[in-house]
Amino acid sequence: MQPLEGQLTMQDQGTKVDEAMARSAKPAGTDETQVNAARERFQRIYSILRSRICMLDYPPGTRLSEEALAAEFGISRTPVRRVLGWLESQGLLRSVQGVGTIVTDVEIGAFAQVYQLRMELAELVGKLSPVPPSEETIRLFHELEARGVELVARPDPRNFAQLNIDFFHALMRLTENEPLREISERLYYQTARIWLKSISHMDLAEEVAVFAREIAEIRTAVEIGDVSAAAYIRRSHISMSFVRLSTTSALR
Amino acid sequence: MQPLEGQLTMQDQGTKVDEAMARSAKPAGTDETQVNAARERFQRIYSILRSRICMLDYPPGTRLSEEALAAEFGISRTPVRRVLGWLESQGLLRSVQGVGTIVTDVEIGAFAQVYQLRMELAELVGKLSPVPPSEETIRLFHELEARGVELVARPDPRNFAQLNIDFFHALMRLTENEPLREISERLYYQTARIWLKSISHMDLAEEVAVFAREIAEIRTAVEIGDVSAAAYIRRSHISMSFVRLSTTSALR
DNA sequence: TTTTCTTATATTGTACACAACAGCATCTAG
DNA sequence: CTAGATGCTGTTGTGTACAATATAAGAAAA
Numbered sequence: 143m144q145p146l147e148g149q150l151t152m153q154d155q156g157t158k159v160d161e162a163m164a165r166s167a168k169p170a171g172t173d174e175t176q177v178n179a180a181r182e183r184f185q186r187i188y189s190i191l192r193s194r195i196c197m198l199d200y201p202p203g204t205r206l207s208e209e210a211l212a213a214e215f216g217i218s219r220t221p222v223r224r225v226l227g228w229l230e231s232q233g234l235l236r237s238v239q240g241v242g243t244i245v246t247d248v249e250i251g252a253f254a255q256v257y258q259l260r261m262e263l264a265e266l267v268g269k270l271s272p273v274p275p276s277e278e279t280i281r282l283f284h285e286l287e288a289r290g291v292e293l294v295a296r297p298d299p300r301n302f303a304q305l306n307i308d309f310f311h312a313l314m315r316l317t318e319n320e321p322l323r324e325i326s327e328r329l330y331y332q333t334a335r336i337w338l339k340s341i342s343h344m345d346l347a348e349e350v351a352v353f354a355r356e357i358a359e360i361r362t363a364v365e366i367g368d369v370s371a372a373a374y375i376r377r378s379h380i381s382m383s384f385v386r387l388s389t390t391s392a393l394r
Numbered sequence: 395m396q397p398l399e400g401q402l403t404m405q406d407q408g409t410k411v412d413e414a415m416a417r418s419a420k421p422a423g424t425d426e427t428q429v430n431a432a433r434e435r436f437q438r439i440y441s442i443l444r445s446r447i448c449m450l451d452y453p454p455g456t457r458l459s460e461e462a463l464a465a466e467f468g469i470s471r472t473p474v475r476r477v478l479g480w481l482e483s484q485g486l487l488r489s490v491q492g493v494g495t496i497v498t499d500v501e502i503g504a505f506a507q508v509y510q511l512r513m514e515l516a517e518l519v520g521k522l523s524p525v526p527p528s529e530e531t532i533r534l535f536h537e538l539e540a541r542g543v544e545l546v547a548r549p550d551p552r553n554f555a556q557l558n559i560d561f562f563h564a565l566m567r568l569t570e571n572e573p574l575r576e577i578s579e580r581l582y583y584q585t586a587r588i589w590l591k592s593i594s595h596m597d598l599a600e601e602v603a604v605f606a607r608e609i610a611e612i613r614t615a616v617e618i619g620d621v622s623a624a625a626y627i628r629r630s631h632i633s634m635s636f637v638r639l640s641t642t643s644a645l646r
Numbered sequence: 647t648t649t650t651c652t653t654a655t656a657t658t659g660t661a662c663a664c665a666a667c668a669g670c671a672t673c674t675a676g
Numbered sequence: 677c678t679a680g681a682t683g684c685t686g687t688t689g690t691g692t693a694c695a696a697t698a699t700a701a702g703a704a705a706a
Contacts, residue, residue, distance in 0.1 A: 180491060180659065180696090208688070218661045223688085224479055231483045239432060239688045240667035255571045258522050262514075270510050319507045321584075325577050332573075432666090432689065460658070470691045475658085491658045492697030652703075659696070666689070673682075 180221075187215060187225050195234050195245055196335045197303055202247035206235070233332055248336045256333050257384045261377050263326050264313075268373025271318040275364045279315050283361040286312055290354035297350045303338045309357060310334075313376060316369045340387055349386075352379075432473075439467055439477045447486050447497055448587040449555055454499035458487070485584055500588045508585050509636045513629050515578050516565075520625025523570040527616045531567050535613040538564055542606035549602045555590045561609060562586075565628060568621045592639055601638075604631075 191211075194200050208219045208226065215222070226243055229235045237243045248256070275283075289305050310330050314323045341349060356379045363372035443463075446452050460471045460478065467474070478495055481487045489495045500508070527535075541557050562582050566575045593601060608631045615624035 205687090207686095209686095219688090220660050220662090223476075224659090227476055227479045228483050231480050237688065238668085240669080240686085242668095242687055252572060255523065256573050259518070259571060259573050259577075262518055262522070266511070266514055270514070271507065319511060320504060321508050321511050321581060325511075325580075328577075329573060457657090459656090471658090472690050472692090476689090489658065490698080492656085492699075494657055494698095647706100649706080650704085652701100654699105654701075656699085657697085659694105661694085662692090664689105664691080666687100668687080669685090671682100671684075673680105675680085676678085 184221065184225060187222070188228060191225060191229060192232075192234065192331060193307075195229070196307070196331050196338070197300065198335055198338055200245045201339070202245050202335065204245045205242040206245070208243065232328060248333065253333060253336055254384070254388075256329050257380065260326070260329050260333070261380050263322065263329070264377040264380055265373050266319075266322060267313065267317045267326070267376070268370035270322055272369035272373075273316055273318050274367050275316065275369070279312070280361075280365055282312050282315075283357070283364050287354075287357050287361045290350075290357040293350050294347075294354050297346045299338065299341055299346065302341065302346070302350060302353070303334070306338075306353070307334065313360070313372075316364070316372060337383070337387070344386070344390055352382075435469075436473065436477060439474070440480060443477060443481060444484075444486065444583060447481070448559070448583050448590070449552065450587055450590055452497045453591070454497050454587065456497045457494040458497070460495065484580060500585065505585060505588055506636070506640075508581050509632065512578070512581050512585070513632045515574065515581065516629040516632055517625050518571075518574060519565065519569045519578070519628070520622035522574055524621035524625075525568055525570050526619050527568065527621070531564070532613075532617055534564050534567075535609070535616050539606075539609050539613045542602075542609040545602050546599075546606050549598045551590065551593055551598065554593065554598070554602060554605070555586070558586065558590075558605070565612070565624075568616070568624060589635070589639070596638070596642055604634075 191200075200206065206226070208222050211226075212219045212222045226235055226237065230237055230243075234246060235243055236246050286305065286309050289301075289308075293301055293305060310327075314326065317323065356375065359375050360372045363369075363375060443452075452458065458478070460474050463478075464471045464474045478487055478489065482489055482495075486498060487495055488498050538557065538561050541560075545553055545557060562579075566578065569575065608627065611627050612624045615621070615627060
């Protein structure tokens, strides 16, 4: 089997894509056999576009152009459409013939439902196949805590969002229940962008401070191996986050 | 990639749907806005293939041919590939270049994890946005109970599977939490076929009898409007079903 | 006989041309 | 001047030819 040399591999390292996405490479779980470049490229573009959506590079209502994306990645519309199809199945996009591919928005009702469910799933992380945190995991949480401290010193919405995402993925290390991970991830990406959008109408400094405390608390629980406690802390903060969002009427 | 102010509320008055489209019965669950024939056809084929997979018409390991499916539905490979892409994102298929599109199997470990999660989600149906059962819903459960009685009289694996599916969808009426519905449905379709495959190695008559009792119990709870009780009954039966499956080593 | 390389063949992946469709601007009839 | 019709333009959906790939069969050499 010859390694990837056909056609457009040279354009792959063409650096036309955001280099910043290198970090957000696949939140574990997918240790697929990367025997071919096609699947790898698919995953790469999928992660990039998903990140752009939830980081509000593509705010809700944005019209994506298949052709523009194809040009950006140096491929044709066909593989782009496959990625968009997956994102549509995840509820992040909606394609309408003659109109375009539009980034979805989440109405207030559905938002509340997702948050309710996310609370319950967060609790389940401590109940279904909890994993005793490894040294590496503990170190990761320490690193996240440090980033939280730095964020408090210099609040910034985008760094806030990125830390939130990375913190979420770190939490997913605490359970080995793969379906729970997948579903939690799906729901997280459905609401993260709405949450981020609302942040601009709220007290950023206070939100950052609360989040930094959450990280510190959970780091403490993780350090002593009490995954269940970490899960309950997480649940409570998801709950409080939603209450703050509702009371400030930051949602529409 | 400019933001779109007008959002997407304009296609509602379009309604120039081609009425010639076959009105095939979609097995509930997906109440998409059928503004165009393309989306309707997509949903139709998607439901058909998903049903074939979970009814074991396509047992795990089966290799599907895009071309054959295209010929069967009278279309080209392109729209077929879109449907297969969605099924792949749901974890029911896996496409490998040069090999084919293969119906996935579920290993014993992942099966157990999904069952654990399904138990918890079943309980949540009674907690997150439970819906007071309407007269129509109660009638539906009565009908299901009758079908259960009939099944006990004449056990049949295929009818068993179909009743199981319909019963599941009826249970989903008991909550208005749409994300919970979607996720429960996804997990159900991931494991239903494995469960059905194992039935052949178990005591069909006994399984049918237990299932009929479950329906009767839950019908009783639903009839008096106690959705929470119905959810707990369901949870307990999912649990017992998994125990029976494990003890008889019907899994592999 | 066994092993290894080659070749045939079937399948999914990709590119591209065109069809279907929606929205908008323009034009024309009254 | 207004209102409706009509073509223009850009978008996604579909069909089709071809490329890339994996598997299996077969041939050739040890």
